Amino acid sequence: MGLLVLLPFFAIAIGLVSRFDRDPYSMVFLTWPLQFVCRGFFVFVPLNSKKFFIYLCPMGQKKLIRFAQIKAFPHVFEYPENMAGQWHAFFKNNHPIVLELACGRGEYTVGMAGLYPDKNFIGVDVKGNRMYIGAKKTMDAGLSNAAFLRTQIEMLGQYFAPGEVNDIWITFPDPQLRTSKAKKRLTHPRFLRLYKSILAPGGCIHLKTDSPDLYRFSLLVADMYGLTVHDKSDDIYARPNIAPELHIKTHYESLDIAGSNRIHYLQLSLPGQIADKDEELYKILRETEQSGSSVVI
Ligand SMILES: C[S@@+](CC[C@H](N)C(=O)[O-])C[C@H]1O[C@@H](n2cnc3c(N)ncnc32)[C@H](O)[C@@H]1O
Numbered sequence: 001m002g003l004l005v006l007l008p009f010f011a012i013a014i015g016l017v018s019r020f021d022r023d024p025y026s027m028v029f030l031t032w033p034l035q036f037v038c039r040g041f042f043v044f045v046p047l048n049s050k051k052f053f054i055y056l057c058p059m060g061q062k063k064l065i066r067f068a069q070i071k072a073f074p075h076v077f078e079y080p081e082n083m084a085g086q087w088h089a090f091f092k093n094n095h096p097i098v099l100e101l102a103c104g105r106g107e108y109t110v111g112m113a114g115l116y117p118d119k120n121f122i123g124v125d126v127k128g129n130r131m132y133i134g135a136k137k138t139m140d141a142g143l144s145n146a147a148f149l150r151t152q153i154e155m156l157g158q159y160f161a162p163g164e165v166n167d168i169w170i171t172f173p174d175p176q177l178r179t180s181k182a183k184k185r186l187t188h189p190r191f192l193r194l195y196k197s198i199l200a201p202g203g204c205i206h207l208k209t210d211s212p213d214l215y216r217f218s219l220l221v222a223d224m225y226g227l228t229v230h231d232k233s234d235d236i237y238a239r240p241n242i243a244p245e246l247h248i249k250t251h252y253e254s255l256d257i258a259g260s261n262r263i264h265y266l267q268l269s270l271p272g273q274i275a276d277k278d279e280e281l282y283k284i285l286r287e288t289e290q291s292g293s294s295v296v297i
Pocket of ligand 1: 124152252
């Protein structure tokens with residue numbers, strides 16, 4: 001019985017740890033501790049049945065319904081097999097393919113699919129619950145040029161053939177501020193090599209972020225690894241006449257977690273070869289962190 005009393009606390013601890021690991025950027029939400037408490041309480045009351053979770057946990061129920069519905073969406077692929085090289089066949093055209101990485105609710109996938117009917121858009125994220133929102137919107141809007149891929153971005157190479165992707169957007173990714181987590185930044189050379197393996201020649205990478213640190217880090221990487229910077233701005237909305245897609249606002253953009261009050265934008269393309277200077281990069285980051293300043297270009 002004593003163990004059963006402790007179970008809700010274990011649930012809260014496990015929930016917090018997994019959140020920290022997967023999405024530290026989101027930890028700012030003050031509502032989350034309450035959600036964990038509710039979840040822990042409802043899920044682990046001693047009835048010993050999985051259905052209990054479904055019926056008594058309001059958050060879990062919503063998620064489970066979404067997970068079930070998303071499986072029936074024809075344009076949502078969850079860890080699919082044999083999709084590399086098959087995306088044009090799926091879209092039934094030869095239009096360029098544009099990815100939105102870390103798409104969350106897929107505002108860019110939905111927005112750009114509406115703006116550019118002669119291109120295909122695929123939102124990529126690991127969280128099906130968030131992706132459901134964008135997937136439902138594209139279905140409701142009857143957009144046949146949008147799809148979603150649920151997977152880890154690290155596994156992109158399994159889902160796209162070399163040259164199958166024409167452009168990549170990275171929208172408000174977790175900035176992973178600690179140097180020890182720098183490898184998880186989506187503009188780290190580790191990811192650039194992955195993008196290189198699926199991008200068509202001349203393909204561009206677009207980064208939109210509220211994080212000045214991630215912006216400066218990406219510029220440092222561009223400089224060190226010989227990327228071409230086609231466009232850069234540390235305050236994109238201050239510029240008159242920006243492209244229509246740059247006006248699309250995402251959920252995280254509206255949260256302004258970095259508190260910078262500015263939206264940063266970069267458009268980059270990759271060099272023929274991405275050098276192995278990762279140790280050198282790590283050294284610079286570590287020295288910068290130790291000196292207490294931020295990366296300055
Ligand atoms: C800060 S949110 C931004 C979401 C959305 N782009 C927006 O602006 O509202 C970062 C997203 O990246 C996703 N993510 C982080 N690391 C990932 C990875 N390695 N693979 C797939 N998705 C990842 C998270 O699930 C989360 O939805």
